[in-house]
Amino acid sequence: MSWIDICAVTEIAERGARIVKTEVGCIAVFRTGPEEVFAASNTCPHKGGPLSEGIVHGRKVTCPLHNWVFSLETGEAQGADEGRIATYPVRIEAGRVLLDAGAVAAARSAA
Amino acid sequence: MTEKLVVIGAGMASGRMLENLFELAPDAFDVTLFNAEPRGNYNRIMLSPVLSGEKSYEEIVTHDAAWYEQHGVTCRFGERVTAIDRDRKVVIALNGEVPYDKLVLGTGSSAFIIPCPGHDLPGVVAFRDLEDTTAMLEASGAPGSKAVVIGGGLLGLEAAAALRLRGMEVTVLHLAGHLMERQLDESAGYLLQKDLEKRGITVLTRASTKAIQGEGKVEKVVLEDGTVLEADIVVMAVGIRPAVSVAAEAGLEMGRAVKVDAQMRTSDPAIFAVGECVEFEGNLFGLVAPLYDQAKVLAKTLTGEADSFTPKELSTKLKVTGCDLFSAGDFAEGEGREDIVFRDPARGIYKRLVIEGDKLVGAVMYGDTADSNWFFGLIKDGTDVEEMRETLIFGPAFQGGAAVDPMAAVAALPADAEICGCNGVCKGQIVAAIEGGASSLADIKSTTKASASCGTCTGLVEQVMAVMLGDGFEIPAAQNVCGCTDLSHEDVRRLIKAKELKSQPAVWQELGWTTPNGCHVCRPAINFYLLADWPLDYQDDPQSRFVNERNHANIQKDGTYSVMPRMWGGMTDANELRAIADAADKYGAAVKVTGGQRIDLLGVKKEDLPGIWYDLNEAGMVSGHAYSKGLRTVKTCVGSDWCRFGTQDSTGLGIKLEKKLWGSWTPHKVKLAVSGCPRNCAEATCKDVGIICVDSGYQVGVGGAAGMDVKETERLVDVKTEEEAIEWTTAFIQLYRENAKYLDRPYKWVAKVGLDWVKETLADPAERTALNERFEISQSVYRKDPWADHARPEKAKSFQLVADLTQEAAE
Numbered sequence: 039m040s041w042i043d044i045c046a047v048t049e050i051a052e053r054g055a056r057i058v059k060t061e062v063g064c065i066a067v068f069r070t071g072p073e074e075v076f077a078a079s080n081t082c083p084h085k086g087g088p089l090s091e092g093i094v095h096g097r098k099v100t101c102p103l104h105n106w107v108f109s110l111e112t113g114e115a116q117g118a119d120e121g122r123i124a125t126y127p128v129r130i131e132a133g134r135v136l137l138d139a140g141a142v143a144a145a146r147s148a149a
Numbered sequence: 150m151t152e153k154l155v156v157i158g159a160g161m162a163s164g165r166m167l168e169n170l171f172e173l174a175p176d177a178f179d180v181t182l183f184n185a186e187p188r189g190n191y192n193r194i195m196l197s198p199v200l201s202g203e204k205s206y207e208e209i210v211t212h213d214a215a216w217y218e219q220h221g222v223t224c225r226f227g228e229r230v231t232a233i234d235r236d237r238k239v240v241i242a243l244n245g246e247v248p249y250d251k252l253v254l255g256t257g258s259s260a261f262i263i264p265c266p267g268h269d270l271p272g273v274v275a276f277r278d279l280e281d282t283t284a285m286l287e288a289s290g291a292p293g294s295k296a297v298v299i300g301g302g303l304l305g306l307e308a309a310a311a312l313r314l315r316g317m318e319v320t321v322l323h324l325a326g327h328l329m330e331r332q333l334d335e336s337a338g339y340l341l342q343k344d345l346e347k348r349g350i351t352v353l354t355r356a357s358t359k360a361i362q363g364e365g366k367v368e369k370v371v372l373e374d375g376t377v378l379e380a381d382i383v384v385m386a387v388g389i390r391p392a393v394s395v396a397a398e399a400g401l402e403m404g405r406a407v408k409v410d411a412q413m414r415t416s417d418p419a420i421f422a423v424g425e426c427v428e429f430e431g432n433l434f435g436l437v438a439p440l441y442d443q444a445k446v447l448a449k450t451l452t453g454e455a456d457s458f459t460p461k462e463l464s465t466k467l468k469v470t471g472c473d474l475f476s477a478g479d480f481a482e483g484e485g486r487e488d489i490v491f492r493d494p495a496r497g498i499y500k501r502l503v504i505e506g507d508k509l510v511g512a513v514m515y516g517d518t519a520d521s522n523w524f525f526g527l528i529k530d531g532t533d534v535e536e537m538r539e540t541l542i543f544g545p546a547f548q549g550g551a552a553v554d555p556m557a558a559v560a561a562l563p564a565d566a567e568i569c570g571c572n573g574v575c576k577g578q579i580v581a582a583i584e585g586g587a588s589s590l591a592d593i594k595s596t597t598k599a600s601a602s603c604g605t606c607t608g609l610v611e612q613v614m615a616v617m618l619g620d621g622f623e624i625p626a627a628q629n630v631c632g633c634t635d636l637s638h639e640d641v642r643r644l645i646k647a648k649e650l651k652s653q654p655a656v657w658q659e660l661g662w663t664t665p666n667g668c669h670v671c672r673p674a675i676n677f678y679l680l681a682d683w684p685l686d687y688q689d690d691p692q693s694r695f696v697n698e699r700n701h702a703n704i705q706k707d708g709t710y711s712v713m714p715r716m717w718g719g720m721t722d723a724n725e726l727r728a729i730a731d732a733a734d735k736y737g738a739a740v741k742v743t744g745g746q747r748i749d750l751l752g753v754k755k756e757d758l759p760g761i762w763y764d765l766n767e768a769g770m771v772s773g774h775a776y777s778k779g780l781r782t783v784k785t786c787v788g789s790d791w792c793r794f795g796t797q798d799s800t801g802l803g804i805k806l807e808k809k810l811w812g813s814w815t816p817h818k819v820k821l822a823v824s825g826c827p828r829n830c831a832e833a834t835c836k837d838v839g840i841i842c843v844d845s846g847y848q849v850g851v852g853g854a855a856g857m858d859v860k861e862t863e864r865l866v867d868v869k870t871e872e873e874a875i876e877w878t879t880a881f882i883q884l885y886r887e888n889a890k891y892l893d894r895p896y897k898w899v900a901k902v903g904l905d906w907v908k909e910t911l912a913d914p915a916e917r918t919a920l921n922e923r924f925e926i927s928q929s930v931y932r933k934d935p936w937a938d939h940a941r942p943e944k945a946k947s948f949q950l951v952a953d954l955t956q957e958a959a960e
Binding site: 042044045049050051052053054056057058059060061067085086087088091092093094095096098100102103105107137139142 | 672673692699755953
C-alpha cells in the first residue's frame with residue numbers, strides 16, 4: 039500500500055465527486071457521507087459517461103448519460119444492467135483523502 | 150299508459166334507482182324529481198377528496214341536469230316537499246302540488262347538530278353537502294385560519310385531515326376517551342391519534358362542547374372544562390339522523406326511520422323508500438353499497454320484476470392519505486366472542502379480529518391493510534376459520550405455508566364477489582364487460598362504474614382484467630415517485646406543504662423514505678418541490694441536480710459541454726456576435742444556431758467552463774439556461790417594428806417576458822413564443838405558453854408541445870394590454886410550478902387538472918395577483934446569472950482536477 043494524499047475531504051461536496059488523473063485514466067473520488075469516500079473509474083462501461091458527474095445516492099452513483107447505476111462498494115452495475123467499474127482503495131485520515139497509488143499502479147501493469 | 154312517478158330526494162340512492170329504472174324500462178314512467186339541494190346528484194362520499202383538493206366537484210357529479218333532461222325527468226331542484234297527501238295521491242311542495250301513481254322517498258338523512266348555545270351561528274357547519282364543503286374551503290382560504298372539528302369518527306377525521314392539508318390549524322374534539330371508539334380499541338385509537346398529531350392536528354379526547362361563541366359569526370368554542378378554542382369554522386360531525394319528518398307526518402309506519410319490506414315498499418303500497426331514510430328489519434343503512442342494492446331492488450319492484458333486498462356485511466376505509474385504516478363487521482363485545490390482537494408499536498401496526506364460534510365477525514386493521522379484502526371475504530362468506538385460527542391474524546400468506554399469488558386469488562373469486570364497494574360492482578359484471586369488448590380501465594369505468602368513485606379497488610379491477618385478458622393487458626406500474634417511497638408525486642407535494650417540510654432530510658425522515666438519501670429519480674424532484682414551495686427557506690442542492698443544471702451547461706455524448714448565452718427575445722448585436730466568435734475560437738467550440746433562436750457553442754471541456762462563462766459575461770451576456778427545467782427561450786418574430794403584417798411589438802413583449810421569467814425553476818423546461826400576427830412566424834401555437842398578437846390585443850394560449858407529442862396550444866385568455874398578457878403568463882407559470890408533478894410539461898399537467906380549472910383559477914384577479922407575488926418572491930432568490938457565480942475563483946476551482954497523479958509518478 040502506498041497512500042497518496044489527494045485533497046481535503048471538504049474539497050469534495052457531500053454526495054458529489056472530484057476526479058484524479060492517473061496513468062489508468064481518470065479516477066473519480068466520491069464522497070457519500072460526511073466521513074465516507076469511495077474511489078472508482080470515472081468512465082461508465084456503457085458509453086463512457088463521466089460517473090463523477092452522476093447523482094450520488096447511498097453508496098451508489100447513477101451515470102448522467104443513460105442512468106446506469108453502479109455500486110461504489112463493489113463496482114458492479116445494479117439492476118438489469120451488466121458491467122463493472124474498477125474500484126480502488128481510498129480512506130480518510132485527519133481530514134485528508136488518501137488513495138492507494140499501489141493499487142492504481144497494479145491496475146496499470148495489469149492493463 | 151305511462152304512470153306518474155314522483156321521487157323526493159336526489160341523493161346517491163335515488164340517483165342509482167332512476168338509473169336502474171331507465172335501464173329496465175326507459176318509458177314506463179313520467180318522472181318528477183324533487184331535491185332540496187339546488188342541483189342533481191353527486192357522490193357524497195367523495196366530499197372528503199373535494200375538501201382536500203384531490204378531486205373537483207365536477208369529478209364527483211354522477212347525474213347532472215343534462216342527464217335528467219336526456220331521460221325526460223322533470224326536475225324541481227331547490228324546492229322542498231312539505232307534505233304528502235296519501236288520500237289524494239299528491240305531493241305538496243313549496244311551488245304547488247304534483248300527483249303521483251307511485252312515490253319514492255329518497256330523503257336520506259341530515260347531520261345531527263349538537264343543540265349547544267351558539268350552534269346556529271354562521272360558520273357552524275356539518276360535513277354533509279356541497280354547501281358545507283364550500284363553507285369549509287372558504288374558511289381555509291385565509292392564512293392562519295383555525296378550524297374546530299367536533300366528532301372524532303370517520304367523517305370528522307376526514308374533514309380534519311383535509312382542512313389541515315388546506316393549511317388550517319385544526320383541533321378535533323371527541324367526547325369518548327379515544328378516536329373512533331366504535332371501531333377501534335384504546336391502543337389503536339392511540340396510534341391513530343399519534344398519526345394525526347404528526348400531521349399537525351390537535352386531538353382532544355373526553356372533550357365535551359359547552360358553547361359556541363361569536364359576534365355575528367363563529368369565533369370560539371368553549372368546553373365543559375373551561376378550555377377556550379379559537380375557531381374560524383366549526384365542523385359538527387357527530388352523526389346523522391334519517392330525514393323522515395314528511396314520511397312521519399303522512400302517517401307511514403315508522404321505526405327509527407321509514408319501515409320497508411324486502412321490496413322497499415312502505416306501509417302504503419303506492420309509496421316506496423330507499424337509502425338512509427329506510428329501516429329494514431330493525432337496521433339503518435349509512436354506507437353506500439347497501440343503498441345501491443336497495444336501488445336495484447326498488448327499480449325492479451317498480452317495473453314488476455321480482456327481487457328482494459338482503460343486507461350484507463360492510464367494510465369501511467378512512468379516506469385520509471397516508472393513514473391506513475380498515476374496519477369491517479361487528480366489534481360489539483358479547484358472550485362467546487373473542488378477540489385476536491396483533492400489535493407492532495414500532496411500525497405503528499395494529500390488527501384486531503373478532504371471532505364468534507368458528508367464524509370471523511369483525512376485523513380492524515391499522516397501519517397495514519394489505520390483507521383487508523381477504524379478511525372481509527371471510528366475514529362476508531361466513532367461512533369456518535377454526536382450522537387456521539392460530540395463524541389467522543398473519544393473513545392469507547400464512548395459510549398453507551406458501552405466499553398466495555394475488556392473481557390466483559382473483560382468478561378464484563366467484564362471479565358474485567364484490568370488487569367495487571362504492572358502486573356495488575361484482576366480478577361477474579366486470580368479466581361481462583371485458584367479454585363485451587372493454588379492454589382498458591377507462592372502458593371498465595364507463596361501462597360498469599367499477600373503480601370510478603374512490604378508486605381504492607382499481608388494483609383489484611386491474612387484476613381481474615389481467616386474469617381475463619392475459620398478455621393483452623399490462624397492469625400499470627404504481628404511480629409512486631420511485632423505489633424509495635410508496636407515495637406519489639402529488640402526495641409528496643401536498644405533504645411538503647402540509648407538514649412544512651423544508652429540507653430533504655425532513656422529507657426522507659417524515660415521509661418514510663426507504664433509502665438513506667433518495668436516488669437519481671426522487672432527489673431532483675424533491676429538490677424542485679422544496680425550492681418552489683419554500684424559496685426563502687430552502688437552500689438549493691446542486692448534488693440533487695442533473696449534471697446539466699449542476700454545471701450550467703449541456704453535457705454532450707463525449708462528456709464535453711455546450712454553452713449557450715442568453716439572447717433576450719432572440720435579439721443580439723454585432724458586439725455580442727463578435728464575443729461569441731472569439732469564445733468559439735479560444736475554446737475550440739463548434740457553432741450552431743438552435744431552434745430557440747440562440748447560438749450554441751458545442752464541444753467545450755468541463756475545465757474550460759468557468760473561463761468561457763467569464764468571457765461571455767464580460768461581453769454582457771448571461772446564461773441562456775438551455776439546460777434547465779426552467780424558462781428556456783421566448784421565441785419572437787420581428788413584429789410591428791419591421792413586419793408589414795405585425796400588429797404589435799412582439800419582440801418587445803418577448804424581451805419583457807424573458808426578463809421577468811428568466812432563472813425561474815419549473816417542473817420541466819418551459820418554452821414561450823410571441824408571434825406578431827396570426828401568420829405565427831414565431832411558432833407560438835406549439836409552445837408551453839404562446840402569445841399571438843392581434844389588432845385587438847393578445848391571445849394567450851397554453852399547453853402546446855412540439856416534442857415527443859405534438860400539440861396545439863389551447864386558448865387561456867384574450868387580453869387587451871401587454872401588462873395583462875405578462876400577468877396572465879406569469880400566473881399560469883406559477884400555478885404550474887406550485888402544482889405540477891416534476892417532469893410533467895405544462896400540456897401534461899393541464900390535461901390532468903383540466904384547462905377549465907386553470908382558467909377558472911386564473912380568472913380570479915386576486916388569485917392572479919397572489920400567484921404573481923409568489924413568483925416574484927421566488928425570483929428574488931433565483932433571478933441571478935449562475936455563470937457569474939460559478940466563474941468566481943473559489944467555485945471555478947471545483948471544475949478542475951483535484952489531483953494529477955501522472956505528474957506525481959513522473960516526479
